[in-house]
Amino acid sequence: MRRLERAVEVLDSLDLECGIVFKPEHIYYLTGYYPTTRAALVLNERPHLLVSKMDARLAEKTGMEYRAVDKVYEELPLDSKIIGVEKKYVSLEFYEKYLKGKKVQDLRFIEEMRRNKDREEIRLIRKAAEITEDVLREVPGDMAGKKEREVAAEAEYMIRKRAELAFNAIVAAGENSAVPHHTPGNRRIKKEDPVIIDLGARVEHYNADLTRTHVSGDGDELYEATREAQRAAIKECFAGNKIRNADQAARNVLMEYGYEDLFIHSTGHGVGLEVHEYPRLTKDSEGEFEEGMVVTVEPGIYGEYGIRIEDLVLVKKRPVLLSRGQS
Amino acid sequence: MRRLERAVEVLDSLDLECGIVFKPEHIYYLTGYYPTTRAALVLNERPHLLVSKMDARLAEKTGMEYRAVDKVYEELPLDSKIIGVEKKYVSLEFYEKYLKGKKVQDLRFIEEMRRNKDREEIRLIRKAAEITEDVLREVPGDMAGKKEREVAAEAEYMIRKRAELAFNAIVAAGENSAVPHHTPGNRRIKKEDPVIIDLGARVEHYNADLTRTHVSGDGDELYEATREAQRAAIKECFAGNKIRNADQAARNVLMEYGYEDLFIHSTGHGVGLEVHEYPRLTKDSEGEFEEGMVVTVEPGIYGEYGIRIEDLVLVKKRPVLLSRGQS
Numbered sequence: 328m329r330r331l332e333r334a335v336e337v338l339d340s341l342d343l344e345c346g347i348v349f350k351p352e353h354i355y356y357l358t359g360y361y362p363t364t365r366a367a368l369v370l371n372e373r374p375h376l377l378v379s380k381m382d383a384r385l386a387e388k389t390g391m392e393y394r395a396v397d398k399v400y401e402e403l404p405l406d407s408k409i410i411g412v413e414k415k416y417v418s419l420e421f422y423e424k425y426l427k428g429k430k431v432q433d434l435r436f437i438e439e440m441r442r443n444k445d446r447e448e449i450r451l452i453r454k455a456a457e458i459t460e461d462v463l464r465e466v467p468g469d470m471a472g473k474k475e476r477e478v479a480a481e482a483e484y485m486i487r488k489r490a491e492l493a494f495n496a497i498v499a500a501g502e503n504s505a506v507p508h509h510t511p512g513n514r515r516i517k518k519e520d521p522v523i524i525d526l527g528a529r530v531e532h533y534n535a536d537l538t539r540t541h542v543s544g545d546g547d548e549l550y551e552a553t554r555e556a557q558r559a560a561i562k563e564c565f566a567g568n569k570i571r572n573a574d575q576a577a578r579n580v581l582m583e584y585g586y587e588d589l590f591i592h593s594t595g596h597g598v599g600l601e602v603h604e605y606p607r608l609t610k611d612s613e614g615e616f617e618e619g620m621v622v623t624v625e626p627g628i629y630g631e632y633g634i635r636i637e638d639l640v641l642v643k644k645r646p647v648l649l650s651r652g653q654s
Numbered sequence: 655m656r657r658l659e660r661a662v663e664v665l666d667s668l669d670l671e672c673g674i675v676f677k678p679e680h681i682y683y684l685t686g687y688y689p690t691t692r693a694a695l696v697l698n699e700r701p702h703l704l705v706s707k708m709d710a711r712l713a714e715k716t717g718m719e720y721r722a723v724d725k726v727y728e729e730l731p732l733d734s735k736i737i738g739v740e741k742k743y744v745s746l747e748f749y750e751k752y753l754k755g756k757k758v759q760d761l762r763f764i765e766e767m768r769r770n771k772d773r774e775e776i777r778l779i780r781k782a783a784e785i786t787e788d789v790l791r792e793v794p795g796d797m798a799g800k801k802e803r804e805v806a807a808e809a810e811y812m813i814r815k816r817a818e819l820a821f822n823a824i825v826a827a828g829e830n831s832a833v834p835h836h837t838p839g840n841r842r843i844k845k846e847d848p849v850i851i852d853l854g855a856r857v858e859h860y861n862a863d864l865t866r867t868h869v870s871g872d873g874d875e876l877y878e879a880t881r882e883a884q885r886a887a888i889k890e891c892f893a894g895n896k897i898r899n900a901d902q903a904a905r906n907v908l909m910e911y912g913y914e915d916l917f918i919h920s921t922g923h924g925v926g927l928e929v930h931e932y933p934r935l936t937k938d939s940e941g942e943f944e945e946g947m948v949v950t951v952e953p954g955i956y957g958e959y960g961i962r963i964e965d966l967v968l969v970k971k972r973p974v975l976l977s978r979g980q981s
Contacts, residue, residue, distance in 0.1 A: 363835030380918035381834045412746070419749045419758070420741040431746070480814035487807035491822070491837075507708045508690030510818075591707035 330440065331357045331374060331391075337436045338370050338411065346370040346411030346434050347403060352600040353413065353437045355532060360389045365399045370411070377402050400425065413437070442597065442605055443619035448533060449641060449649075452598065452621055455535035456639050456650045458489050458528040463539050470541075471518045475500055475511035478524070486528045493527030493534035493602050504540070504633035507592055519543045521632045527602060534602045536623050537650050538637035549586070553634045556580040556626040560594050560608070561638070564622060564646040570612040577626040578610065586628050595623040598639060616642045621649065657767065658684045658701060658718075664763045665697050665738065673697040673738030673761050674730060679927040680740065680764045682859060687716045692726045697738070704729050727752065740764070769924065769932055770946035775860060776968060776976075779925065779948055782862035783966050783977045785816050785855040790866050797868075798845045802827055802838035805851070813855045820854030820861035820929050831867070831960035834919055846870045848959045854929060861929045863950050864977050865964035876913070880961045883907040883953040887921050887935070888965070891949060891973040897939040904953040905937065913955050922950040925966060943969045948976065 334357055338346050348354055348368040355361040357368060360376060363385070367377040376393035378386045383395035396402045405425060412426070414433040422431070444452065462485040470478050479496040486492055499509035501520040509523075516522060525538040542550050556577040563573040574594040581587045595608035598621050606614055608622060625637030639649040661684055665673050675681055675695040682688040685695060687703060690712070694704040703720035705713045710722035723729045732752060739753070741760040749758070771779065789812040797805050806823040813819055826836035828847040836850075843849060852865040869877050883904040890900035901921040908914045922935035925948050933941055935949060952964030966976040 363837075383918075384833050414747040414750065415745050417746045418742050419739070419744045419746060419753075420760070422746045422749070423741065426746075433747070477815060480811055483814060484807055484811040487810060488804060495818070506711050510690075591710075 333440065334437065335370055335374060341411070341432065341436075343409060343411045343432060344371060345404060345407040345409075348413065348434065348437065350413050350416040350437075352532075353441075356437065356441055356600060358389050358391060360386050361532060367399055367403060369404060371404065371407075405429070438605060441599060443617055444599060444621055444641075445619070448599065449619070449621070451530045451533035452535060452639065453649050455490060455493070455528040455530040455533055456537065458486060458530070459526050459535040459537045460650050462486055462528075463524060463526055463537060466524060467522070467539070467541050470500075470516045470522060472515060474513050474515055475503070476513060478516065478522075479511035482524065482526055486526070489528070491529040493529040493536060497523060497525035497538075499523045499633065502632060505629045505631065507627060507629060507633065507635065521547075521634065523633055523635055525635070525637065532600055534598055534600070535639060535650075536598050536602055536637065537639065538625055538627075538635045540634045540636060542634070547634075548584070549628045549630070549632075549634045552581060552584040552586055553626055553628055553636050556590075557624055557636050557638070560624045560626060561640055561646050561648070564616055564624065564640045564642050566616050566618045566642055566644055568616050570606050570608055570614050570616055571610055573616075573622075573624065574608045574610050574612065577624075581626065581628065586630075589628045589630050590626060591629055592627065595625050595637075597622050618643055660767070661764065662697055662701060668738070668759065668763075670736060670738045670759060671698060672731060672734040672736075675740065675761065675764065677740050677743040677764075679859075680768075683764065683768055683927060685716050685718060687713050688859060694726055694730060696731060698731065698734075732756070765932060768926060770944055771926060771948055771968075772946070775926065776946075776948070778857045778860035779862060779966065780976050782817060782820070782855040782857040782860055783864065785813060785857070786853050786862040786864045787977050789813055789855075790851060790853055790864060793851060794849070794866075794868050797827075797843045797849060799842060801840050801842055802830065803840060805843065806838035809851065809853055813853070816855070818856035820856040820863060824850065824852035824865075826850045826960065829959060832956045832958065834954060834956060834960065834962065848874075848961065850960055850962055852962070852964065859927055861925050861927070862966060862977075863925050863929055863964065864966065865952055865962045867961045867963060869961070874961075875911070876955045876957070876959075876961045879908060879911040879913055880953055880955055880963050883917075884951055884963050884965070887951045887953060888967055888973050888975070891943055891951065891967045891969050893943050893945045893969055893971055895943050897933050897935055897941050897943055898937055900943075900949075900951065901935045901937050901939065904951075908953065908955065913957075916955045916957050917953060918956055919954065922952050922964075924949050945970055 380395045386393040409430040411432045411434045475498040479498040498511040500516040504523045522541045527536040560573045560577040577594045593609040597604040620642040627635030641647040678689045707722045713720040736757040738761045802825040806825040825838040827843040830836045831850045849868045854863040887900045887904040904921045920936040924931040947969040954962030968974040
């Protein structure tokens with residue numbers, strides 16, 4: 328519960344009488360209760376949860392004060408003149424219905440707290456990465472002849488026996504690999520197809536996100552370029568360095584190969600309670616790497632077919648790989 | 655593309671020069687392109703898609719005008735004085751950054767269009783329901799001795815071989831069944847445990863959502879009460895009837911049994927491109943059932959253990975079951 332106390336302290340320091348937290352990841356981060364339906368964490372002089380009756384037994388486990396009600400939104404304490412909410416999460420409709428005319432402040436500090444993972448969080452992400460990597464090593468053995476959909480189903484099943492899924496598996500063969508977020512379909516995988524597999528386990532709400540690309544034969548130039556770009560970017564993921572340097576390092580390598588225009592997404596993103604969270608590794612990222620951030624590094628090239636290699640990096644004085652990487 | 659034309663007509667009739675659609679389900683509904691990352695459908699005198707470069711090949715398939723850009727939000731045509739957006743979907747942060755000072759109108763008509771499913775949509779939901787029900791019939795055979803998590807993984811795998819998943823399976827045994835949205839864990843299922851399985855397949859983006867409860871032996875009173883409540887509610891799902899009548903019918907049955915206080919959620923919800931969409935079947939629902947709506951009917955009782963039975967109903971002059979129901 329120390330995070331909750333810290334949150335209340337920050338609120339005080341902002342002279343905010345009342346903050347209301349809606350985002351499930353944030354409620355979980357601060358209380359240990361992960362809402363399964365609409366819920367709110369009220370941060371005021373007496374922090375408490377407002378939950379649906381459906382979630383009463385889950386809220387009970389936190390040991391903190393809670394009220395189980397029929398309609399969470401109708402019970403919100405909105406009488407303060409200034410209310411703190413998560414502006415990224417609250418909808419314009421909610422604002423017009425419940426907050427109009429009030430001064431509304433952004434509770435972005437919760438997101439900021441979450442950037443720097445503690446030991447336990449890192450342990451869970453590492454475990455999620457291990458499970459994911461185990462499956463990524465096992466799957467490719469017998470893909471030929473199967474449908475993308477079947478390979479995805481099997482990979483997900485292997486994860487689900489041990490953990491939750493962070494997201495639907497991407498299995499993209501041949502020309503489909505040129506679509507970064509391809510949805511696995513009925514295309515049968517041929518022996519010579521390049522195949523991208525993008526997979527993630529979730530352990531106690533903490534996610535992993537890894538990608539491997541299988542190309543037939545050695546010396547695929549796109550593959551080598553991607554791997555080199557990834558190595559260059561990983562080297563930049565150390566505390567105090569500019570985040571954009573990681574993106575730029577990957578781009579520089581691909582520029583040398585003449586592939587820069589085929590790298591059509593960012594170099595990576597933070598991972599934690601969300602699969603995609605702060606920071607984004609792009610060329611105009613403003614911030615610096617901080618100790619305890621966990622980020623993906625995942626350059627890719629998308630031409631007639633696609634290549635992407637994605638690993639998880641823990642930011643410390645030096646970058647620490649949380650996945651062992653593709654050999 | 656007829657839906658897109660209809661949308662533009664509605665916009666004209668609202669005297670809206672420009673509407674911008676962000677919600678992936680809505681973009682898909684109007685164009686056939688399902689965004690895998692941030693995207694926008696611009697509805698103005700020249701409707702077009704603004705997509706990430708990652709999605710260029712997907713947008714291409716629609717045959718409509720599109721632009722693949724680095725940053726979708728920076729390319730939005732926001733020069734009209736009145737802009738239509740989905741107020742439920744757009745965040746307060748987005749509003750403050752891009753829309754403040756403008757007149758903003760709600761594009762709720764897209765949600766309204768989606769309420770009444772056409773033949774093809776019903777075909778897909780029916781197919782999703784069939785796959786789900788096949789799996790629900792197969793799973794219970796050998797649950798005893800397994801962990802909840804394992805049963806969930808197997809059920810999901812059986813679905814994934816044939817379709818997508820609508821949501822993570824709920825498998826809740828014994829006392830866990832008293833938590834409506836229980837997350838399957840390591841509890842081993844005993845022969846005499848009541849077990850709730852809540853499962854859904856997704857076929858071409860259309861969802862199913864069904865629940866079966868297995869109780870040992872016959873004549874479980876909670877089970878009989880739930881089944882009777884469900885039957886009573888289903889009867890009310892016909893075009894022209896008040897939506898709240900379906901909820902009230904279920905509640906009336908459970909009141910006779912003395913279980914009303916243990917029914918801690920609504921009686922159902924619309925299903926389509928979203929697992930939960932309009933209408934909600936609650937006691938204060940305002941609207942009427944309309945032809946082509948597809949709703950779940952899922953009363954439940956949650957005491958020391960839980961019972962829930964959920965089927966899918968297509969609203970016509972009479973209610974039409976899209977699932978065959980639990981025997």
